[in-house]
Every structure is written in structure tokens, then in C-alpha cells.
Amino acid sequence: MMTQALEGVERRLAVRLADGAADVIAAQRLRYDIFFRDMGALPAASPADADQGRDVDPYDMLCDHLLVEDHARPGSPVVGTYRLLRQSVAEAHAGFYSAHEFDLSAVIAHGRREGVELLELGRSCVDPAYRDAGTIQLLWRGIADYLQRHRIGHMFGCASFPGTDPAQHAEGLSLLAHNHMAVPELRARAIGAHAIPLGALPLGGYDPRIASRRLPPLIKAYLRVGAEVGDGAYVDHAFNTIDVFVLMPVARIAARYAQRFEVAA
Numbered sequence: 001m002m003t004q005a006l007e008g009v010e011r012r013l014a015v016r017l018a019d020g021a022a023d024v025i026a027a028q029r030l031r032y033d034i035f036f037r038d039m040g041a042l043p044a045a046s047p048a049d050a051d052q053g054r055d056v057d058p059y060d061m062l063c064d065h066l067l068v069e070d071h072a073r074p075g076s077p078v079v080g081t082y083r084l085l086r087q088s089v090a091e092a093h094a095g096f097y098s099a100h101e102f103d104l105s106a107v108i109a110h111g112r113r114e115g116v117e118l119l120e121l122g123r124s125c126v127d128p129a130y131r132d133a134g135t136i137q138l139l140w141r142g143i144a145d146y147l148q149r150h151r152i153g154h155m156f157g158c159a160s161f162p163g164t165d166p167a168q169h170a171e172g173l174s175l176l177a178h179n180h181m182a183v184p185e186l187r188a189r190a191i192g193a194h195a196i197p198l199g200a201l202p203l204g205g206y207d208p209r210i211a212s213r214r215l216p217p218l219i220k221a222y223l224r225v226g227a228e229v230g231d232g233a234y235v236d237h238a239f240n241t242i243d244v245f246v247l248m249p250v251a252r253i254a255a256r257y258a259q260r261f262e263v264a265a
Helices: 021-038 047-051 087-091 105-114 133-150 166-179 208-213 217-224 257-264
Strands: 005-007 012-017 064-070 078-086 117-126 152-162 228-236 241-249
Touching (some): 012 133, 021 064, 021 117, 064 133, 078 133, 117 133, 152 166, 166 228
Parallel strands (some): 117 152
Antiparallel strands (some): 064 078, 078 117
């Protein structure tokens, strides 16, 4: 458990891994508040859990959950979380969550050739009142500690545009396709009936500077540390998002993750 804290007049933040069912439930409640109440996700997969104000899926039992808590508030509520799934755990059970939306075979094969373990990041969310440099920095300090502990070679996961209309994000999606596509040997590919092309607009058909400014904050933060994207996007109607596959080689971000994500926040 990592317990490095940030002290302040109104906040006392600390990051650690979940330790038991109560911690996981606290993360699920925060996820529900963000994904369902704020972003309009549909609780079709687990209506009973949604009635209790929790975002639950079968992967929660397999993953580690990173938590940021505010110890200055009664009960030390969870104000930020990430879900972490190592390749060795995924392959011993149901595989990676992202595999429902993207063909990961190229990424997995590359990792095996390199002899490194992969880490899937997911279910990232932060309480709106805590979306600042301190919280983001703590989450990434926790991830960096986890990377070192488990000798991770690449991180990946889905990052999202809000809503399910690709036309609203045509410029941003095209910018990713033209400027940030992973090399073929590390390129996941969107699959299934809800897969869409990533670059709908041609080069010269949009202003890259404006498109970059309009990217979702988390995607911009990933790009600042050298992330690359896969081929295509996936329209996730249940979560009211358009998902892109994001890959981050650990070697690119090890030295400056905290500073860059602090700026991005």
C-alpha cells in the first residue's frame, strides 16, 4: 500500500490500493456517481447494483483498485480511483476488459516477444470537486509504484469521448488517427458492430490546434506522456461514450509522469 499524502488546510489526500470488499464498494459508488449520474451511462448489465448506487461488473473481483481518499473529511471518502488488471491475472480468468471492444492480439504478441507484462487501466474517475493537480498526481504516483512493483512493460486501456455521435468528435478522432496512431505491431483494432473508423476527416479538413484543444482532458494527458492509439473507435451505448484504445510504453513516462500529469490536470 502506498500512503504518500498531500497535506492542506481543507484536504488531506492519500493514495493506496483497495484492501477488502468495503474499499471496492467505495470505488464502485464513486464510479456510479460519475458514470451513471453525471455521464448518462445505462445500468442494463447490473440493475440491482445500480439501484444501490454502485457500478459493478465481473472484472472488479479480478482487479486491483487504486484509491485516493480525503482523510480530512468524515469517513475518509474515496475521491478518485483507477482499476488495474495485470496480464497474468487477466489470462488466468476472462481476459482483458478491453478485448470486448478491441482486438488486442498484436499488443499481446508484442509483449510476449519483449518478455514484459501488460497492465490494463480502466474505470478512471475523480470526484468533480477534486479534479485538480493534487488528485491526479497522487493517482499517477500510485500507478508508478504499481508499475515498478510488477515490472510492467506497457499500459493500455480505453479512453473516452462523451456521447455516442461520432460527428461531434470528428476533428478529435481524425487528429488521433493522423498524428498519434501506434505502429502496426502495437496497434489494437476496434471490433464488432459498434466499431467505427477513427479518421473521418482528411488531412487539411480540420484545424489540428483546435482539435487538440477540444480533446477530452484524460486523452490529452495520455498524449502528453507519449501515448498512442489503436485503429478505429468503439461506440459504447451503455456508457454513453466513444472509446479509443490508448497504449503507453512505461519507459516513456517513468521519469516525468507526475510533472506532466500535474500540468494536464
